Amino acid sequence: MSTDTDTHTITRTKLLAEGHMMNSTRRRLLAASLALPLVGCGRSAGAMLKTPLGVSSPNLPVNARRIVSLEFMFTESLLGLGLPPVGTADPDVYRSWVGIDADKLRDTVSVGTRQQPDLAAIAALRPDLIVGYAQRHARIAERLASIAPTVIYDLEPPPGEDDAYTRLLRVFDDLARIVGAGQAASVMHARLDAALAATRARVQDLGLAGQPTALMSPLASEAGFWGFDRRSSVGALLDHVGLSNAWSTTSARRMGVRLGFDALYEHPDWMLLLLDAPNQPLYTERLWRDLPSVQAGRVGYLPRSTWTFGGLVAMTTFAQRVEAALAALKPQTAGKQIAG
Known part of the structure; x- marks a missing residue:
């Protein structure tokens, strides 16, 4: 994971500018x-x-x-x-x-x-x-x-070794070992495991096991989205709750991909999980409403504030928010056209 998410592009740019102006x-x-x-x-x-x-x-x-x-x-x-x-x-x-x-x-x-x-x-x-x-x-x-x-x-796993989520757990456990906090680490792991189990159960209940899923954040400065692939911990976590990340590794230097509406139209079987509020103007436009995934009701929303570059606490919150987003899907989504 070589960069933070584009959700924070404006703030990050401002900070870099301030650094150059010291x-x-x-x-x-x-x-x-x-x-x-x-x-x-x-x-x-x-x-x-x-x-x-x-x-x-x-x-x-x-x-x-x-x-x-x-x-x-x-x-x-x-x-x-x-x-x-x-x-x-x-x-x-x-x-x-x-x-x-x-x-x-x-x-x-x-x-x-x-x-x-x-x-x-x-x-x-x-x-x-x-x-x-x-x-x-x-x-x-x-x-x-x-x-x-x-x-x-x-935090980036070598090619062919683990995924970003598994790597994150290994790093956390090593840090906990160095600082002698094994007991506290076990408590944090237990909370994360419980959140993953609840989300996995929701996936199963909705008949979404193996569902190709695109986790996306709207780009602040241009049309399109940022998609989190398996080089990001949140992107890799999708596989650990029974879904299937829509992308494999796309670049050795990035934690995701930029995509436009054309990619979304090309993959009518995808489920879309957006780090955004559902009441944004974008989601009232016909270009969005005509997407096959939207028509099928396979769209969920996670709060914009969801932190995507964090440790076990952030991953626990992320798993809980994925479960909540799935719970809010339209009823017809359950068991519908998983294979495309």
Whole structure:
């Protein structure tokens, strides 16, 4: 998963613009911190080790408590495990975009942005563990490791190995192991398993097992949709509740596909799940109303606020919202033309 969903395109663009507009003093401080071979703690980093889930320092702590998180998924996971990080990237953006357990961030210090972590701010916190995301932080892994033991997770499964949802679970379990939170992790897994079971039962009750399903979000800046394939955790989760994601892997560098109405007309057997409100003007237009999937009543809606790049708490909420969307389908959908 190399990028967040297009649902947040406008906000993300604004944040990037603000980053480019930082004043010259701030840029000099950032450059100085990047130039330091060892920052703050004076620890010997050693060579980073390649692991099945990314890269890490050779000696990771046991029961880490002073943790810095550089990506929302890890921030969410730590909060769910009852271990608020001492520092996190983009905490205000987390509060507005993600919101999960955000009240627990009240004592957490900002360490810059996810794209440009503030190494000096991280060092000042004297962490015993730094957690980063390979698609953003692999390039500075050794600098981070010079501050404190570091683990950089790659959330994209290698071709032919697992799917993004299974990979997410493996990463979460590894993080829970490092921070010594196995019991809390088990509770979170149980809640997710219950949500998946309820959604799977709904799929079976509606006769939708194996139904090709397109999970989509309307594009903010152009006509068409963003479709989540199996390289995204939410896209892969569809298969784990008995549906079938409409796409296989489409690109080694993306977590989905852009598609227009032509693609939707070409696949009359699809069920459509939209991250959007059903009262939007788009869904009153004839082009939409004439879609075979719409005519057949195979369209469900999930709240726009559904977070699609999260950990176990976000996946639990997503599964629950898929179940609710299926429950709201028109009665004639049940058992209707699954094979197309």
